[in-house]
Amino acid sequence: MKxxxxxxxxxxxxxxxxxxxxxxxxxPISSVGIAFKMSTELxxxxxxxxxxxxxxxxxxxxxPWLILIFFFLGVISGIANVFRSAKSMQx
Amino acid sequence: xxxxxxxxxxxxRIGPEIKLGEVDLSFTNAxxxxxxxxxxxxxxxxxxxxxxxxxxxxxxxxxxxxxxxxSKMISxxxxxxxxxxxxxxxxxxxxxxxxxxxxxxxYSFTVTSHIIVTFVLATxxxxxxxxxxxxxxxxxxxxxxxxxxxxxxxLPLIVLIEIISYLSRPISLSVRLFANMMAGHxxxxxxxxxxxxxxxxxxxxxxxxxxxxxxxxxxxxFLQAYVFAILTCIYLxxxxxxxx
Numbered sequence: 263m264k265x266x267x268x269x270x271x272x273x274x275x276x277x278x279x280x281x282x283x284x285x286x287x288x289x290p291i292s293s294v295g296i297a298f299k300m301s302t303e304l305x306x307x308x309x310x311x312x313x314x315x316x317x318x319x320x321x322x323x324x325x326p327w328l329i330l331i332f333f334f335l336g337v338i339s340g341i342a343n344v345f346r347s348a349k350s351m352q353x
Numbered sequence: 354x355x356x357x358x359x360x361x362x363x364x365x366r367i368g369p370e371i372k373l374g375e376v377d378l379s380f381t382n383a384x385x386x387x388x389x390x391x392x393x394x395x396x397x398x399x400x401x402x403x404x405x406x407x408x409x410x411x412x413x414x415x416x417x418x419x420x421x422x423x424s425k426m427i428s429x430x431x432x433x434x435x436x437x438x439x440x441x442x443x444x445x446x447x448x449x450x451x452x453x454x455x456x457x458x459x460y461s462f463t464v465t466s467h468i469i470v471t472f473v474l475a476t477x478x479x480x481x482x483x484x485x486x487x488x489x490x491x492x493x494x495x496x497x498x499x500x501x502x503x504x505x506x507x508l509p510l511i512v513l514i515e516i517i518s519y520l521s522r523p524i525s526l527s528v529r530l531f532a533n534m535m536a537g538h539x540x541x542x543x544x545x546x547x548x549x550x551x552x553x554x555x556x557x558x559x560x561x562x563x564x565x566x567x568x569x570x571x572x573x574x575f576l577q578a579y580v581f582a583i584l585t586c587i588y589l590x591x592x593x594x595x596x597x
Contacts, residue, residue, distance in 0.1 A: 294576060310521040339521075
């Protein structure tokens with residue numbers, strides 16, 4: 263009985279230690295990394311959307327429409343991506 | 354000409370001109386710095402792993418610490434399945450890190466401040482990860498574009514958005530490294546120019562700024578190599594452990 267209790271407590275203490283260590287090791291450097299990651303990704307999604315729209319416009323000869331649609335799709339995807347990263351950061 | 358902050362990014366030929374048909378294959382200052390960093394990496398890791406003593410000397414310590422750093426990074430972000438790709442990520446990290454760090458030496462050339470270099474690196478990673486994903490999961494890899502729990506009406510839109518977000522990976526990866534390196538080096542040159550033009554009276558403020566910027570740039574040089582490697586790990590993780 264006592265041994266069981268001890269084992270339980272040891273398990274909890276180990277988990278706590280692990281959490282602390284992860285937090286300490288990862289936090290400062292990777293949060294700056296995430297800041298760099300998010301800022302460029304927001305722009306990259308818009309750029310890629312626009313490029314896809316431009317190429318499709320050239321192939322289908324539908325000048326302004328597809329580039330407009332894909333530009334806004336890129337914006338949506340960029341913002342959705344920022345939300346997704348922010349959500350996974352909160353975990 | 355010397356005060357032009359963009360002058361430091363010029364690529365020029367060293368030695369004879371080599372042409373292969375239409376392609377210019379001459380040895381440039383960019384290739385020179387790539388070779389220098391390659392040789393330095395090889396030297397450090399050869400010397401570091403040669404003696405293998407129980408109490409490590411400085412070079413062995415450096416080699417072992419960097420090995421441990423990258424190995425921990427891979428197991429944290431991509432799990433144990435990514436172990437076979439350790440050598441690729443390690444060489445990638447070391448190469449980018451040394452290119453960035455050699456760029457910090459005065460009068461040197463920063464290879465990673467050219468978008469074509471970083472874009473080629475990122476494209477290799479993108480194509481490689483996609484191939485690995487298709488080998489491991491077959492056509493099931495396309496499930497990456499179809500998140501679960503989405504209503505049928507919204508599905509075409511979501512798939513388009515996911516495809517855009519997948520294709521933007523190499524661009525964001527390359528632009529991040531290139532923009533950070535180029536912006537930092539330009540800024541340092543501009544502040545250096547202020548020191549000269551303001552002279553001994555007012556030059557102290559930009560000089561102190563330059564010193565602080567140099568510290569910041571060394572941090573950025575390390576951080577960008579780290580981010581480059583860790584994002585490769587994350588993309589690899591997506592390809593190896595498919596879950597949505």
